[in-house]
Amino acid sequence: xxxxxxxxxxxxxxxxxxxxxxxxxxxxxxxxxxxxxxxxxxxxxxxxxxxxxxxxxxxxxxxxxxxxxxxxxxxxxxxxxxxxxxxxxxxxxxxxxxxxxxxxxxxxxxxxxxxxxxxxxxxxxxxxxxxxxxxxxxxxxxxxxxxxxxxxxxxxxxxxxxxxxxxxxxxxxxxxxxxxxxxxxxxxx
Numbered sequence: 001x002x003x004x005x006x007x008x009x010x011x012x013x014x015x016x017x018x019x020x021x022x023x024x025x026x027x028x029x030x031x032x033x034x035x036x037x038x039x040x041x042x043x044x045x046x047x048x049x050x051x052x053x054x055x056x057x058x059x060x061x062x063x064x065x066x067x068x069x070x071x072x073x074x075x076x077x078x079x080x081x082x083x084x085x086x087x088x089x090x091x092x093x094x095x096x097x098x099x100x101x102x103x104x105x106x107x108x109x110x111x112x113x114x115x116x117x118x119x120x121x122x123x124x125x126x127x128x129x130x131x132x133x134x135x136x137x138x139x140x141x142x143x144x145x146x147x148x149x150x151x152x153x154x155x156x157x158x159x160x161x162x163x164x165x166x167x168x169x170x171x172x173x174x175x176x177x178x179x180x181x182x183x184x185x186x187x188x189x
Contacts, residue, residue, distance in 0.1 A: 035163065038073040039081060041105055041112055041183070048082055048089070055093050063089075067105040071112055072185035076163050084159040088116045088179050091153070096120035099176070112185050117178040123171040156181075 049063060056063065092101045099119025106113055160167045160181055171177035 035076050037076060037078050039076050039078050040071070040073050041081075041114055042067045042071055044078060044081060045085055045103060045105070045114070048086055051086065052089060052093055055090075059093065059097065061093065061096060061098075062100060064100060064102040066102070068107055071105060071107065074112055074163075074183040074185060076183070080159045080162065084156050084181065085114070085116075087153065087156050088181075091179075092116055092118040092120065092177070096176070107185075108182060110185055111182050113180055113182045115178060115180045117176060119176040122173040122175050123169070123177055124173055125171075 045065070049065065052063070089101070089103070096118040097120070101116070101118045104113075104115040104117075106115075156179075157167060164184060166180075166182040168180040168182070169177065170180075
């Protein structure tokens with residue numbers, strides 16, 4: 001009975017995760033954004049990193065977090081940006097079994113770039129244009145194990161577009177992936 005209860009619990013958790021992602025997407029579709037907060041991306045990411053402590057410990061992974069000093073703030077919606085980075089970091093953890101995950105924040109041509117890189121399974125180049133589509137899953141077998149429904153990167157894309165941020169992807173199968181979000185810096189900093 002314990003075996004069956006564990007299976008039921010795993011599937012219930014997966015359904016809860018899918019419903020949460022669908023609710024987030026439907027709210028994003030409403031386009032109700034308040035992009036007026038001044039946000040320090042370094043602090044925002046520092047505050048969400050503890051969410052991943054258990055997953056990182058279970059997989060024996062570490063996150064290296066590097067940032068330039070005196071980064072300018074950006075205008076945006078902190079709650080939505082937290083969701084963007086939670087999804088990107090969660091994917092990095094989910095698709096990395098060994099190696100490392102690194103987060104780098106730096107100035108880039110009057111913008112602030114946040115780079116999340118891993119040494120995970122990677123993505124084929126011919127899938128780059130599909131990965132941000134709703135319900136698209138690169139590795140279906142791993143998705144069943146981890147509970148992914150292919151909504152995380154669609155959420156990332158919607159939030160980035162609302163913040164006029166560019167999303168860049170670099171990846172190679174077996175060598176990992178790097179997602180970079182580039183945001184316009186505040187004019188008054």
